[in-house]
């Protein structure tokens with residue numbers, strides 16, 4: 001599992017705050033339009049709104065913030081598979097490699 005080489009850098013208060021912000025951003029016209037389009041950022045398939053989540057490109061647990069640029073719409077499955085990985089780590093894990101310790 002990749003969890004072994006992940007260092008969680010964000011503190012609990014930061015995580016709570018940024019997650020709350022993400023919930024607010026979900027209600028904005030920008031994300032509502034994206035949710036209606038229903039295209040997953042990762043697998044590019046179309047989903048009903050109920051199957052979609054907002055995902056942080058750089059996870060909150062890794063210090064990522066809830067900004068428009070750091071949030072994408074994706075399906076639950078992709079969100080789960082991505083977990084706490086940053087975009088670079090995600091690419092590496094898709095290649096089946098892990099960064100050096």
Ligand SMILES: [Zn+2]
Nearest residue numbers: 040043075078
């Ligand atoms: Zn997907």
